Amino acid sequence: MNTQYKKGVLDLCVLSILKNGDQYGYELANRLSEMIQISDGTVYPILRKLAVDGMVTTYLQESQSGPPRKYYRLTGLGQTALIDMRREWSSFAESVNKIVGGAFS
Amino acid sequence: MNRAEYMDQLKSALAGLNQNDISDICSDFEEHFDIGLSEGKSESDIALELGSPKEVAMTYLNRDDKDDNIIPEQSPFTSHATTNSESESAAKGSSDPVNQAISQTLNQTKAPPKDLNGPRAFVVLLNLLLMVWVWIGIYSTLIGFWGITAGLVVAAIALLSALAFLPAGVTAAIVLLALALISFSVASGILNFFLTKLTIIATKGYIKWNADVYNNGF
Helix, strand or coil: CCHHHHHHHHHHHHHHHHHCCCEEHHHHHHHHHHHCCCCHHHHHHHHHHHHHCCCEEEEEECCCCCCCEEEEEECHHHHHHHHHHHHHHHHHHHHHHHHHCCCCC | CCHHHHHHHHHHHCCCCCHHHHHHHHHHHHHHHHHHHHCCCCHHHHHHHHCCHHHHHHHHHHHHHHHHHHCCCCCCCCCCCCCHHHHHHHHCCCCCHHHHHHHHHHHCCCCCCCCCHHHHHHHHHHHHHHHHHHHHHHHHHHHHHHHHHHHHHHHHHHHHHHHHHCCHHHHHHHHHHHHHHHHHHHHHHHHHHHHHHHHHHHHHHHHHHHHHHHHHCC
């Protein structure tokens, strides 16, 4: 699939997954790459950017196996941004679907 | 590609960034390898899934460049450095908003989930006790205004239709009065139109604010 498509919506996808609960990078990357064809490595730059922008915070938590994991949590700012992005996305997707569906033919 | 090769390539591709950023980023990927291995994957499988280290690094470089342009260099005095290592990095004069933000978020330990009960109770009580009456008042006033407009129109029509029964001497005065009433009704109608529009906008905004507070708190 066209990588340009994905770039714009990955932030939205990551925030949406985090809305359902805190995640560590590995789990998040796996979940995303199950649904959308991306490389796992794409997720970390996005998470870092979201942290810098204050959309997510991170904390370390011990795990039964292996070293502590870095968890990502949605902030209040992230929640607000997610609401806006979701609204934008659905109206955009709706318009594109109309055009692709032949609204102008 | 095995783990060591992957990390080497990633590190050298990240060379443009400062040391703190590079080690932060690398620790994310080391963690990814650790977890992947503990789940029984091979190093080369994990490396394959992660995608080319050069491409991954490019994403970081682009994003970080952009951030550097937006956030001006911070002096050690305005930086939010709280720990020694952070003050040191700030004192070195390296503008490093990325790393500082990351450290700040890292310093925050797990906070309890946002409590929405307060905001929700506030919204419900505010509406039940106060805003319901305020809005009833506003809409009643609006209906009253429209009543005045309608009354003016009716009065003008009544006056004009009564002309035939009135003495001829007052015709001019009555017509003038009727015209005046009609002008007033038009003026008040226009005013009411905008007031109604404004009220609807305010109502929508108020409902949206309620929903926001209810769903997300303050």
